[in-house]
Amino acid sequence: MSKCGRKKYIKTNLRQMTMETIESQQDGSVTDSVAESESAHTQTQTGQNSVPTLAQVATIAETDESAESEGVIDSHKRREILSRRPSYRKILNELSSDVPGVPKIEEEKPEEEGTPPNIATMAVPTSIYQTSTGQYNEETELAPSHMAAATGDMPTYQIRAPTTALPQGVVMAASPGSLHSPQQLAEEATRKRELRLMKNREAAKECRRRKKEYVKCLESRVAVLEVQNKKLIEELETLKDICSPKTD
DNA sequence: TACCCGTTGCGTCAAATAGC
DNA sequence: GCTATTTGACGCAACGGGTA
Numbered sequence: 001m002s003k004c005g006r007k008k009y010i011k012t013n014l015r016q017m018t019m020e021t022i023e024s025q026q027d028g029s030v031t032d033s034v035a036e037s038e039s040a041h042t043q044t045q046t047g048q049n050s051v052p053t054l055a056q057v058a059t060i061a062e063t064d065e066s067a068e069s070e071g072v073i074d075s076h077k078r079r080e081i082l083s084r085r086p087s088y089r090k091i092l093n094e095l096s097s098d099v100p101g102v103p104k105i106e107e108e109k110p111e112e113e114g115t116p117p118n119i120a121t122m123a124v125p126t127s128i129y130q131t132s133t134g135q136y137n138e139e140t141e142l143a144p145s146h147m148a149a150a151t152g153d154m155p156t157y158q159i160r161a162p163t164t165a166l167p168q169g170v171v172m173a174a175s176p177g178s179l180h181s182p183q184q185l186a187e188e189a190t191r192k193r194e195l196r197l198m199k200n201r202e203a204a205k206e207c208r209r210r211k212k213e214y215v216k217c218l219e220s221r222v223a224v225l226e227v228q229n230k231k232l233i234e235e236l237e238t239l240k241d242i243c244s245p246k247t248d
Numbered sequence: 249t250a251c252c253c254g255t256t257g258c259g260t261c262a263a264a265t266a267g268c
Numbered sequence: 269g270c271t272a273t274t275t276g277a278c279g280c281a282a283c284g285g286g287t288a
Binding site: 200201 | 257259
């Protein structure tokens, strides 16, 4: 695996591993799933977006191995097993409803709503830069939310949409009825493509931001749980000492 | 100093999902 | 059913740290 591929592999599986952990926690079962999931994830690198169960993973792994050896990929079969994972926002919000103290990822709000009075805008300046395709992007502005995680003091961030819906140079497309020549049609297609690329560019940025926030949230939750775990262990030791007096 | 390696972020495509 | 949105995957560039 290339270094780039390995990095992506790790990133890709982070959420999947976390989801399995969350699921197992919600089931009330304590699983030592790290080794299992690691091996499972290694085998589920099929490029599909999924949260398969371990049993499914095993099936997939078998399928993949046999498929590789035979050179046949039964994509339909795999798609029956694999389904797309819910979005980061959804996962985090579900997590927050189950676990108090886990901040929700804020929904994107229209500009006119403005900044809530008790939210100080973070010093992330709005900047416009030109992309490789010659288009202009406007950096989003982040503002830390006051609803920090109750347990981890981790700030959440609200995303604010750029002040302009369309960047400079992007002209709204004319109605199809007003187009005449093939050249105009081509221009229209180009405009549509550029608009689509621009939207997707922004969406990708937003998606990455949510992903980072999601990872941060998980990390803070890990820290909190580690502290809780440590405290419980200490408490257990104390109780042990009390209940079993020394015999010397 | 040049080179290598790992990390990070970006733009884009494609596919899945959400929403109407 | 169609369109918009979301996100995994890929390739690329930039950057920093380590090393010969």
